[in-house]
């Protein structure tokens with residue numbers, strides 16, 4: 193289920209503006225990869241190219257190659273809709289559908305896929321996804337109430353449940369805890385540890401401790417100045433990055449000397 | 452009083468004890484908004500009272516009085532005032548529903564095209580054109596319906612009655628002039644299209660990016676995204692837009708008066724020469740020659756229109772509020 197991602201010479205543009213330049217990296221399956229770096233260096237932008245969400249912004253496009261287990265995501269004839277069904281995404285701000293109940297939210301992606309799943313099968317999938325997101329015990333008695341009635345942390349776990357209900361091969365998370373309180377943050381970090389057994393996980397975070405706590409591999413992005421494209425500076429095991437980084441800028445960033 | 456003459460340093464020390472003075476701007480605005488609110492209620496009550504008072508003679512008149520000095524019923528099963536006004540109320544609602552049936556799908560389609568499909572330049576141009584349609588006076592629509600549309604639709608009338616005559620709405624003998632409830636509904640549809648379209652476009656554009664992206668990231672196609680994120684978010688707005696359109700169609704006078712040759716009867720057939728009339732058009736056409744009880748009857752029919760419109764609005768509010776918890780407003 194879990195797949196390996198390989199990016200080769202990836203340049204990312206917003207119309208004429210080149211936001212990210214020449215990224216080459218390998219993201220291993222069954223592991224957590226963290227993207228860190230100062231604001232505006234292109235972490236979100238790069239993450240969104242991994243499920244072809246970048247191109248929904250008018251004028252935005254990608255140059256280069258991104259392979260999912262050897263299959264080019266940007267190859268001719270590849271439908272971005274299918275890519276997104278395989279590569280799930282959790283956004284910075286929790287975004288459950290306000291017009292849907294908790295259960296409908298979890299099943300939202302599934303309804304797009306096979307509309308024919310029976311009621312009991314749907315209940316099963318919803319329960320499994322909610323358990324997977326550590327939310328089941330809190331919501332099992334109010335599955336038919338609106339998802340917007342949950343707390344921020346619960347909403348974010350609902351979004352994770354919605355993503356994993358699709359059984360994706362990769363799970364992308366863009367600063368999933370930045371809008372949450374410390375306790376909800378811990379709950380999500382624990383969850384990420386459990387999920388990596390099943391999924392390839394990529395997480396963007398501005399919180400160095402979080403990267404150190406949850407990830408196996410860390411990629412440091414940096415930007416030379418405003419208007420310049422962001423670049424991948426260094427990528428290695430999280431232990432290595434946080435103890436003996438090879439690049440000076442990485443060390444400066446993780447020790448809090450800038451950014 | 453005392454506090455206001457304290458020395459500056461004392462005032463600073465006690466500043467949090469001095470009650471906040473209401474600002475002039477606040478007072479003016481509060482007065483203005485309360486005043487406007489009250490004024491609307493007073494005007495509404497005055498209109499209702501006028502209608503009720505002047506309608507009363509017609510409402511209380513016996514069938515014989517009406518037969519002697521007023522407009523009489525065409526219905527075999529109901530005489531008096533109600534027998535006369537019922538076909539008018541029917542025609543009003545029938546024409547308006549026909550207009551809605553034609554205008555709503557087209558409006559929502561155009562609004563979606565502008566908000567989610569068209570390139571920005573084209574979307575803007577289309578938006579202007581639609582808004583321009585709203586600026587055309589209804590007399591002009593009436594003239595266009597009478598001179599252009601009705602004659603042009605004569606062939607379609609004959610074709611529909613010939614080949615689709617088995618469908619109850621299209622049965623009967625096709626009108627030779629094209630001045631039917633069908634043509635009137637089309638003109639009404641064109642008239643209410645701009646308001647429904649521009650309101651829908653506004654709400655569609657306000658769909659949070661967050662929810663659109665949520666559905667796209669789940670692998671929704673554009674149409675699935677619209678069904679998942681845009682429509683549910685816009686539901687209340689769409690209902691309001693439809694009701695505004697319906698309100699306009701119900702009350703439209705000139706265009707219908709010019710196009711339709713009404714007969715004060717109840718008939719679901721939309722293509723024949725015998726069409727029901729609408730309340731507003733009937734008032735406009737009959738008022739110049741009406742006197743005594745006839746005037747009361749016309750005003751009473753206006754009261755009926757008033758009540759229909761009110762009921763439509765309350766129904767719309769009920770629809771909007773039914774699933775308020777799921778509206779995303781919280």
Ligand SMILES: Nc1ncnc2c1ncn2[C@@H]1O[C@H](COP(=O)(O)OP(=O)(O)O)[C@@H](O)[C@H]1O
Pocket residue numbers: 206209211229230231232233234235236237238249419422
């Ligand atoms: N929708 C957009 N349109 C144009 N430029 C954008 C857009 N989103 C981000 N950018 C630009 O791309 C660069 C990278 O942004 P982003 O990926 O959001 O950085 P990060 O997530 O690392 O903070 C920034 O210079 C930002 O201004």
Ligand SMILES: [Mg+2]
Pocket residue numbers: 235236237
């Ligand atoms: Mg970001």
